Amino acid sequence: MAALAPWGAHGQTSDAWPNRAITLVVASGAGSGVDLAARDMAQKLSAVFKQPVVVDNKPGGSGMLAGSTVARAKADGYTLLYSNASFVAVTPAVVKNMSYDPVKDLTPIAQTAAGGILLLVNKDVPANNLKELVALVKANPERYSYGTWGNGSSGHLTTEWLKKRAGIKMEHIPYKTTPQIVNDLASGVLQIGWSDPGTPVPMIEAAKIKGIAVSGNNRVPRTQNVPTMGEQGYPFDSVGWFGVFGPANLPKPITDRLNAEINKIQASAETQKRMENMNFEPPPVKSADEFKAIIAADVKMWNSIARESNITGE
Secondary structure, eight states: OTTTHHHHHHHTSGGGOOSSOEEEEESSOTTSHHHHHHHHHHHHHHHHHTSOEEEEEOOOGGGHHHHHHHHTSOSSSSEEEEEEHIIIIIHHHHOSSOSSOTTTSEEEEEEEEEEOOEEEEETTSSOSSHHHHHHHHHHSTTTOEEEESSTTOHHHHHHHHHHHHHTOOOEEEEOSOHHHHHHHHHHTSOSEEEEOSSTTHHHHHTTSEEEEEESSSSOOGGGTTSOBTGGGTOOOOOOEEEEEEEETTOOHHHHHHHHHHHHHHHHSHHHHHHHHHTTOOSOOOOOHHHHHHHHHHHHHHHHHHHHHHTOOOO
16 A cells, blocks of 8 residues: 555546546436537547546436545546536526536536437427417317426527417426436327437427427527527527536646647537537537636526526425
8 A cells, every 4th residue: 555655646646537537417318409519529649648537327316326426426527427408507496406516526528529409299289380379279278298408408498488488388307417307208198398409409300399499599500490589579589508527626727728629629620510410510620718708608698587486496
């Protein structure tokens, strides 16, 4: 043990990082858009650092299981988080007794994707756009429910915002992952639901589900026929994103190194094509501080929506 002590001390310094495997905790289940993007990033970072980057899926709890795992980890760069906007910026607006504070207990490293979330319906739902869906739900106030990837998710708050403005009623059904939502929509178990932009594309192309609207100001590449909420009279500017985080107080040299390497990956033609295939906007290339500012703006917006709609989580 004594003989190993000097090596161990050296292993904790940022200039020696990384000299062993890195764990990338993913706040979603296998097969989701978050998971697929995380695995691609893990593979590329492993090639850059010449060390394994091991994906550890921890879905559930509106991202709290994954987030708290990383928040409690040692700030040495060997435990990182790959998460979406819902679990970092949206959940805190709703869930008041969280086991950690995503803003204070995590270090933003890099934004890795951006794109609106998709509002979807089963193929047999008699609505083909947002106006028709609002009219349908309004005419059947106790009939329809909607699914999202958890209490306090962006899908949850976006729908509550829509319900208030459109004067409609729907019950929320929280799921653990977006593939579960998409599968239930395709089978008819669920009639209305939200998803990241990538997961439902095969089912949309197979005409098993229909895209009704996308949040944000831009249509996304593989579902260009799905108009934005704003184009249909309900402007909703916020877009979803994916990003990489470390525990609080992650050493700046490690944060900067990760940000630089991730941004090189983001700027590559391969990643741009992959993001297009996953139905996202062109991959963002931002500094850690720029990413932090995006999170701060999102937290402010989602808190406002939660207060306005009087939404509380579990």
